[in-house]
Amino acid sequence: MSEALIYDICQAGRRAVSLPDCDVPQTPLPAGCERGELPLPEVAEIDLVRHYVRLSQLNHGIDTGFYPLGSCTMKYNPKVNEAAARINGFATAHPLQGEASVQGAMGLMLELQELLAEIGGFAGVTLQPAAGAHGELTGVLIMRKYLYDRGECERDLILVPDSAHGTNPATTSMSGLKVAVVPSDGRGNVDLAALRGLIAQHGPKLIGLMLTNPNTLGLFDENVLDIIKLVHEAGGLVYGDGANFNAILGVVRPGDLGFDVLHYNLHKTFSTPHGGGGPGSGAVGVAAALVDYLPGPIVRQGETDGLLHWHMPPKSIGRVKAFHGNFGVLVRAYTYIRMHGAAGLRAVSENAVLNANYLQARLRGVYPIPHGDRTCMHEFVAQGMVKDAPGTRTMDIAKRLIDYGFHPPTVYFPLIVPEALMIEPTETESKETLDAFADALIAIAGEARADPDLLHTAPHRAPVKRLDEVKAAKDLVLCYAPGCGG
Amino acid sequence: MNYIPNTDADRAEMLKVVGAGSVAELFRDVPERYRFPTLALPPALSEMEVIEELNALANENDDLHHLACFLGAGAYNHFVPSVVDFLLHRSEFFTAYTPYQPEISQGTLQAHYEYQSMICALTGMEVSNVSHYDGATAAAEAVIMALQMGRGKRNKVILSPTLHPQYRAVVHTYTQGMALEIVGEDVAWVGPSAGSGSALEALAALLDKQTACVIVQNPDFLGRLYTPAEMQALADQVHAAGAQFVVSADPISLGLFVPPGQYGADVVTGEGQPMGNAISFGGPYLGFFAMKKDDVRRSAGRIVGQTVDADGQRGFVLTLSTREQHIRREKASSNICSNQALNALAAAIYMAAMGKYGLRTVAELSYHKAHYAAGLIGQIPGYEVVSRWPFFKEFVVRCPRPVATINEILLDRYGMVGGYDLGGDYPGLKDHMLLCVTEMNSKAQIDLLVEALQEVTTMNPDRLEDEAEAPHE
Numbered sequence: 001m002s003e004a005l006i007y008d009i010c011q012a013g014r015r016a017v018s019l020p021d022c023d024v025p026q027t028p029l030p031a032g033c034e035r036g037e038l039p040l041p042e043v044a045e046i047d048l049v050r051h052y053v054r055l056s057q058l059n060h061g062i063d064t065g066f067y068p069l070g071s072c073t074m075k076y077n078p079k080v081n082e083a084a085a086r087i088n089g090f091a092t093a094h095p096l097q098g099e100a101s102v103q104g105a106m107g108l109m110l111e112l113q114e115l116l117a118e119i120g121g122f123a124g125v126t127l128q129p130a131a132g133a134h135g136e137l138t139g140v141l142i143m144r145k146y147l148y149d150r151g152e153c154e155r156d157l158i159l160v161p162d163s164a165h166g167t168n169p170a171t172t173s174m175s176g177l178k179v180a181v182v183p184s185d186g187r188g189n190v191d192l193a194a195l196r197g198l199i200a201q202h203g204p205k206l207i208g209l210m211l212t213n214p215n216t217l218g219l220f221d222e223n224v225l226d227i228i229k230l231v232h233e234a235g236g237l238v239y240g241d242g243a244n245f246n247a248i249l250g251v252v253r254p255g256d257l258g259f260d261v262l263h264y265n266l267h268k269t270f271s272t273p274h275g276g277g278g279p280g281s282g283a284v285g286v287a288a289a290l291v292d293y294l295p296g297p298i299v300r301q302g303e304t305d306g307l308l309h310w311h312m313p314p315k316s317i318g319r320v321k322a323f324h325g326n327f328g329v330l331v332r333a334y335t336y337i338r339m340h341g342a343a344g345l346r347a348v349s350e351n352a353v354l355n356a357n358y359l360q361a362r363l364r365g366v367y368p369i370p371h372g373d374r375t376c377m378h379e380f381v382a383q384g385m386v387k388d389a390p391g392t393r394t395m396d397i398a399k400r401l402i403d404y405g406f407h408p409p410t411v412y413f414p415l416i417v418p419e420a421l422m423i424e425p426t427e428t429e430s431k432e433t434l435d436a437f438a439d440a441l442i443a444i445a446g447e448a449r450a451d452p453d454l455l456h457t458a459p460h461r462a463p464v465k466r467l468d469e470v471k472a473a474k475d476l477v478l479c480y481a482p483g484c485g486g
Numbered sequence: 487m488n489y490i491p492n493t494d495a496d497r498a499e500m501l502k503v504v505g506a507g508s509v510a511e512l513f514r515d516v517p518e519r520y521r522f523p524t525l526a527l528p529p530a531l532s533e534m535e536v537i538e539e540l541n542a543l544a545n546e547n548d549d550l551h552h553l554a555c556f557l558g559a560g561a562y563n564h565f566v567p568s569v570v571d572f573l574l575h576r577s578e579f580f581t582a583y584t585p586y587q588p589e590i591s592q593g594t595l596q597a598h599y600e601y602q603s604m605i606c607a608l609t610g611m612e613v614s615n616v617s618h619y620d621g622a623t624a625a626a627e628a629v630i631m632a633l634q635m636g637r638g639k640r641n642k643v644i645l646s647p648t649l650h651p652q653y654r655a656v657v658h659t660y661t662q663g664m665a666l667e668i669v670g671e672d673v674a675w676v677g678p679s680a681g682s683g684s685a686l687e688a689l690a691a692l693l694d695k696q697t698a699c700v701i702v703q704n705p706d707f708l709g710r711l712y713t714p715a716e717m718q719a720l721a722d723q724v725h726a727a728g729a730q731f732v733v734s735a736d737p738i739s740l741g742l743f744v745p746p747g748q749y750g751a752d753v754v755t756g757e758g759q760p761m762g763n764a765i766s767f768g769g770p771y772l773g774f775f776a777m778k779k780d781d782v783r784r785s786a787g788r789i790v791g792q793t794v795d796a797d798g799q800r801g802f803v804l805t806l807s808t809r810e811q812h813i814r815r816e817k818a819s820s821n822i823c824s825n826q827a828l829n830a831l832a833a834a835i836y837m838a839a840m841g842k843y844g845l846r847t848v849a850e851l852s853y854h855k856a857h858y859a860a861g862l863i864g865q866i867p868g869y870e871v872v873s874r875w876p877f878f879k880e881f882v883v884r885c886p887r888p889v890a891t892i893n894e895i896l897l898d899r900y901g902m903v904g905g906y907d908l909g910g911d912y913p914g915l916k917d918h919m920l921l922c923v924t925e926m927n928s929k930a931q932i933d934l935l936v937e938a939l940q941e942v943t944t945m946n947p948d949r950l951e952d953e954a955e956a957p958h959e
Binding site: 002003005006007014015016017019020022023024025026027029030031032033034035037038039040041042043045048049051052053055056057058059060061062063064067069072074075076077078080082083084085086087088089090091092093094095096097098100101102103104105107108115118119121130131132133134136137141144145165166167169170171172173174175176177179219220221222224225248250251252253256257267271273274275276277278279280295317318319320321322323324325326327328329331335337338339340341342343344345346347348350351353354355357358360361362374375398399402407408410411413427428429430431457459462463464465466467468469471472473475476477478479480 | 487488489490491492496497499500501503504505506509510511512513514515516517520521522523524525526527528529530531532533536537539540541542543544545546547548549550551552555557559560561563565567569571572573575576577578579580581582583584585586587588589590591592593594596597598599600602603604606607608612613614616617619620621622623630650652653655656658659660662663664711713714715740741742743744745748757764765766767768769770771779782788789790791792793794795796797799800801802803805806807808810811812813814815816817818820821822823824825826827828829831835837838839840841842843844845846847848850851853854855857858861876890893894897903906925928929932
């Protein structure tokens with residue numbers, strides 16, 4: 001099953017859009033500026049609709065099936081969010097209108113800043129970053145500027161655990177800083193002895209530590225307070241990667257634990273749709289000492305006129321994006337938080353964690369689970385290794401899951417677990433779905449022993465067979481248009 | 487309201503399998519004194535109640551659904567055909583994530599491959615990625631790519647003073663702490679009478695062997711259109727210095743005018759919002775990013791490539807991932823992970839819907855209407871159209887009163903969103919308004935604007951009536 005390229009369904013003269021006639025006198029174009037032919041498609045509206053509807057049918061989304069992609073929090077995206085973001089007063093407001101004419105949009109932003117600050121335990125929040133990695137960059141720039149303003153300009157190193165998302169070290173080097181990797185210990189926590197050693201070695205050079213907690217093994221670090229204390233004693237700051245925040249809503253506030261900065265992934269924790277890879281929102285919360293460094297402008301209530309105003313924090317690192325952030329995403333997240341309230345949010349995390357522990361319990365003994373003796377949080381990491389089926393790898397199991405109608409878990413991450421299968425069910429899945437998924441994984445373990453080729457050649461029921469990624473990177477075909485090598 | 491399907495009975499059964507006495511027990515690793523804080527949040531709402539609250543907030547905004555809009559400055563009021571949002575509602579698209587499993591993501595992957603192809607067609611470039619966060623961060627990523635191509639030996643960046651002020655701000659933010667020399671923003675750019683050629687020559691004069699890149703916006707922030715010949719002349723000088731030539735472009739303008747790929751650009755970036763994306767108070771938008779094939783391995787962001795499956799059937803995958811953070815970690819070309827994929831899909835559907843002729847028509851309508859408006863406004867006593875250069879859909883008008891005052895009257899009395907107040911970004915342009923006209927503005931709206939601008943020279947704004955108006959110079 002495949003769909004022709006849009007360029008292959010073109011017919012000269014077809015139109016999908018009608019536009020009005022020009023109702024003003026025409027002005028000649030400036031000399032030498034007019035382009036030649038614009039090689040875009042020519043299709044009728046029905047061609048266009050069928051093309052994209054058929055393409056959509058080649059996708060697996062949360063609305064078509066279970067999507068337990070670890071660290072991505074693929075929870076159900078409430079449809080009211082979509083209605084909310086499309087309300088005319090939000091969807092058609094211009095970002096540069098005068099403040100007095102957009103008090104509603106600014107009011108929503110102010111409220112969301114405050115809600116997120118309360119949920120995370122922080123003194124201030126910026127909504128400008130567009131994604132988690134963008135929030136990381138924002139946070140690291142804030143940490144550095146704060147320390148440099150104190151005259152501690154020799155600091156240029158960030159500690160990153162070996163279980164961290166790739167964005168953490170990438171953000172560090174993008175900021176012009178150095179990375180030192182902290183190993184994990186036998187229980188999946190940050191290795192405290194190693195951390196002490198690194199701090200002894202690098203203390204005066206330390207900007208801080210980037211910590212994901214719960215970490216990417218799905219474990220809440222048992223020594224989190226000691227870790228934060230050690231970094232603070234060395235004069236560093238602690239950055240929290242909020243990718244896994246769905247485990248701890250109403251359970252614990254990172255700010256209370258001593259985190260200085262945290263990014264929230266509104267597209268994970270707060271249910272805004274992932275959109276095939278974005279848009280997201282990586283709002284950032286900070287402790288009181290860092291509020292003046294937030295990117296701006298942020299919304300603030302005027303002290304005298306009661307109106308909302310744009311405010312550039314006095315020591316701001318600057319803008320990280322044009323305008324005010326991914327506002328449409330903010331509307332969706334705001335809607336979600338307002339519908340849940342405090343008890344509802346705590347229920348989200350409790351159910352997310354229960355679902356993960358239930359799946360972990362059901363798969364114990366079927367697949368190795370390196371830290372399966374511990375209670376996991378919202379996700380856990382198994383290994384795609386089956387006893388008496390030595391040729392079977394994680395990729396085979398993942399691809400075979402597709403035949404059972406499931407999106408595979410995150411594979412080969414975290415890097416510290418060989419053949420990792422990182423499973424995050426989220427709270428919006430029922431026990432029946434979790435059972436069906438566990439049954440499928442158990443059946444696949446049996447298939448791996450009885451008929452390993454069935455796995456090596458999977459998927460069998462997807463729109464395409466296994467794709468040749470090596471060829472794609474070797475014989476680059478990145479563009480269809482003539483002259484582009486397509 | 488929550489979206490949790492499991493019941494108390496389900497939970498009880500599950501806890502039994504887990505071997506825990508209660509859900510709270512699962513959180514024993516969380517330090518006890520901080521466990522289960524009381525969150526001071528407003529009470530939970532039903533769907534009806536939340537929509538009512540949202541409508542109340544939205545009604546506090548004066549939005550473009552009800553108003554005529556002459557404001558652009560980086561966010562544009564262009565027509566979005568119904569078919570675009572209808573197709574975006576396909577939840578197989580919007581509830582999927584990054585296509586890590588290509589066999590069940592061919593819809594996203596092929597749509598993005600087609601997006602890349604159409605961006606290449608539009609810009610005249612060879613390769614496009616699947617988007618950055620917006621036009622500003624795309625420009626910043628172009629700078630970082632140029633610095634990497636300069637292998638640390640080139641640490642100077644030339645920014646045109648008429649690159650969008652917020653884009654320039656983001657370039658500064660992204661590169662703080664890199665010990666760069668960022669120049670160009672204060673060159674003599676505007677003298678309203680200055681020819682466009684001289685503005686580019688002033689940038690060329692800053693080139694040297696330390697220069698990593700030059701970024702020029704075309705049409706620039708003031709709406710000015712540099713001719714391909716002028717741009718090619720600058721491109722040649724940039725290349726002679728061994729630097730990269732980056733052009734930030736309005737994609738709608740490329741429906742009508744020679745694309746940067748035909749006048750020497752190494753990278754073409756820009757804000758993709760005008761193509762099918764709601765104006766949405768500033769986001770989510772998308773930054774498009776197109777380049778030469780030879781440079782792709784140094785670029786950031788997701789890229790889709792064509793390949794075959796085990797049966798030899800055509801298919802698509804994310805490719806060149808070895809540049810990216812999840813593989814390369816601290817050696818990655820950027821930290822970008824999530825991008826603006828759904829906005830890129832909107833832009834793709836828009837480009838396919840508009841097609842070969844529709845996009846040109848949108849650009850022509852904008853061009854003619856903007857020039858019609860400028861012609862009439864230039865005749866109003868007290869106003870001067872200072873854009874004596876070729877322009878596309880935006881132009882600069884010197885006003886007889888502060889722009890904020892005029893805009894307040896336009897909004898309150900005429901139901902119009904007036905132009906952008908340039909004085910904040912360009913002190914030399916105090917009382918200068920950047921007006922934007924698109925295909926969305928009818929002749930009647932433009933005529934009313936002209937009438938209104940005439941009348942506001944003597945009117946007092948409602949809200950300022952009791953206050954002394956700031957003296958006007």
